[in-house]
Amino acid sequence: MEVAANIFIIKLPLPFKLDHINCYLLKGKNGWNVIDTGLNYTPSTSTWEEAFKDMDVNYSDIEGIYVTHYHPDHYGAAGWLQELTGAPVYMHRTESLFVDQMWKKGRANIPVIGELFKENGMPPNLISEVLDNMVGIWNVVQPHPRLSLLSGEEKVELGGRVLEIIHTPGHSDGHICFFDRNEGILISGDHLLPKISSNISLWPTSHPNPLDLFLNSLKTIRDLPVKLVFPSHGPVFRDSLGRVDELLDHHRERLSKISDLANSGATAYQICESLFGTSLTVHEIRFALTETLAHLAYLESKSEVYSRQEQGIVIYRRALG
Numbered sequence: 096m097e098v099a100a101n102i103f104i105i106k107l108p109l110p111f112k113l114d115h116i117n118c119y120l121l122k123g124k125n126g127w128n129v130i131d132t133g134l135n136y137t138p139s140t141s142t143w144e145e146a147f148k149d150m151d152v153n154y155s156d157i158e159g160i161y162v163t164h165y166h167p168d169h170y171g172a173a174g175w176l177q178e179l180t181g182a183p184v185y186m187h188r189t190e191s192l193f194v195d196q197m198w199k200k201g202r203a204n205i206p207v208i209g210e211l212f213k214e215n216g217m218p219p220n221l222i223s224e225v226l227d228n229m230v231g232i233w234n235v236v237q238p239h240p241r242l243s244l245l246s247g248e249e250k251v252e253l254g255g256r257v258l259e260i261i262h263t264p265g266h267s268d269g270h271i272c273f274f275d276r277n278e279g280i281l282i283s284g285d286h287l288l289p290k291i292s293s294n295i296s297l298w299p300t301s302h303p304n305p306l307d308l309f310l311n312s313l314k315t316i317r318d319l320p321v322k323l324v325f326p327s328h329g330p331v332f333r334d335s336l337g338r339v340d341e342l343l344d345h346h347r348e349r350l351s352k353i354s355d356l357a358n359s360g361a362t363a364y365q366i367c368e369s370l371f372g373t374s375l376t377v378h379e380i381r382f383a384l385t386e387t388l389a390h391l392a393y394l395e396s397k398s399e400v401y402s403r404q405e406q407g408i409v410i411y412r413r414a415l416g
Contacts, residue, residue, distance in 0.1 A: 098331055099280055099323070101254040105146050107133035109168055111378060113291075116168045117327050119282060120150070121254030126158040128253045129182075130273065130282055131327060134171035134235040143172070157182045159253075160240075163284030164267040165193040167236050169327065174238035184240040187262060189269030191242050196300045198236050205230070207299045214409050216362030217384060221377075228377045247271055258282070263316065265309020266293040268302050272316070279322030281335065287316060287324055289332040292345055296385035297392050306393040310346060313339050346390075350399075353390045357400045357411040363387050366411070 098104050101122040106115050119130040133139040147154070157180035162170050165186070173184045186194070196204055205226055212222045247262030247269070258273040263286040273282040285293050295309045302308055321335040332338065349370075356366045367380075367387040375383055391411055394400040402411050 098325060099254075099278070101256075102280070102282075102325070103150065104325070104331075105142065107142050108138045109134065110136070110138075111168075112376070113328060115328065117325065117329075119325065120146070120152070123158065123253060123255055126156045127152055128158055129160045129176065130253075131163055131169045131284070132160065132172035132176055134168055135175045135237060136171075136235045139172060140175060143176070154180045159251075160184045161251075161253075161271075161273070162186045162190070163272070163282075163286075163327065164270040165190040165197065166267060166285070167198075167232050169284070170194065170198075171236040174236075174240040177240040178238065183243045185243045185245055187247050187269030187271050188244040189264075190267065191244055191269075193267065193269070193300065194239065194242070198233060199239060201233055202230075204300070211299055211388075212364075212381075212384065214404070214407060215384065215388065216364030216408055217380075218364075221380065224377045225381045229381065245271065256280075261315065261319075263312040264302065265295055265305055265312045268305070268308070270312075274319060274321070276320070279320050280325065281316070281319070281321045281323070282325045283316075283327070285327050286312060287335060287338060287342075288326045289324070289329040289338060291328065292342055294382050294386055295389045296382060297388040298385060304389075304392050304396050306346065306389045307396065310343065313342055350390055350394060353387065354394055354399055354413050357391070357394075357413045360410050360412050362408060362410060363391055366391070 096104050103120040105118045105120055107118055109115055116133055118133055121128045160173055160176050160182050162173055177184050209222055209226055247260055249260045250257050256275045258275055261272045261274055263270050263272050266285045270286055272284055272286055295306050297305055317339040324332050324335050356369050367384045371383040398414055400411050400413050402409050
């Protein structure tokens with residue numbers, strides 16, 4: 096479906112509760128460019144093949160593949176597409192480090208992630224299930240592409256328009272958006288979504304305060320003259336300013352609630368259960384816990400909570416005064 100002149104949305108299925116990702120095909124003077132790729136699994140790759148056929152796009156017509164960030168639903172089929180098209184795959188240089196750490200050397204990092212979960216109070220049997228689930232994701236991010244690296248300050252000609260690449264860290268350290276200043280079009284990846292809040296997670300290899308990065312990145316987007324937002328999940332929407340303010344309010348409320356839950360002492364896992372409940376899937380629980388940790392790290396950076404390790408478990412408490 097064409098959502099703006101020469102910009103087409105390709106809705107790919109995902110095997111998660113969040114059941115789709117919006118990827119974009121942009122038609123230029125001499126060829127096409129892709130923004131985000133979906134997972135490398137049959138329902139997704141078949142959808143790509145059908146879209147190319149319906150739109151009369153040959154594999155050789157693809158000039159470039161741009162990935163907003165390293166998460167599997169955005170990066171997973173990049174290598175598959177590169178093998179078919181021969182096109183370069185572009186990512187922010189920071190994201191290339193996460194590709195190495197999480198996808199190419201992920202097995203070496205599994206014990207580190209397990210230790211993070213353990214010291215923050217996750218039960219041992221659940222840790223095993225969560226880590227096993229993570230290992231399964233590696234099957235849908237193969238093969239790995241050769242990457243061309245971006246600084247996050249480039250301007251690129253895609254879809255017959257000049258798009259500014261804007262570095263918007265938070266959801267991931269090297270997340271990028273694409274902005275057409277002339278028409279006010281923002282291709283927002285997972286940074287700005289219309290219906291849900293982006294997951295902001297603290298991982299052993301990530302920035303130590305990802306929520307602070309995210310809140311500042313939201314303010315960067317708020318200052319842009321955006322008229323139309325093309326997100327990675329959910330419908331195209333217009334009120335970017337209102338949505339940014341909603342998200343800022345959401346995180347202020349969540350920070351206040353987490354501070355209250357820490358009170359006289361709680362693990363991150365206990366706080367996570369109070370926030371998100373106890374009926375999450377194995378896939379969801381790791382994001383819930385790491386999001387809780389990101390909020391706790393932000394609060395600790397503001398001296399609103401403090402942490403102490405007690406018998407190998409990290410306990411958070413609200414700071415007095």
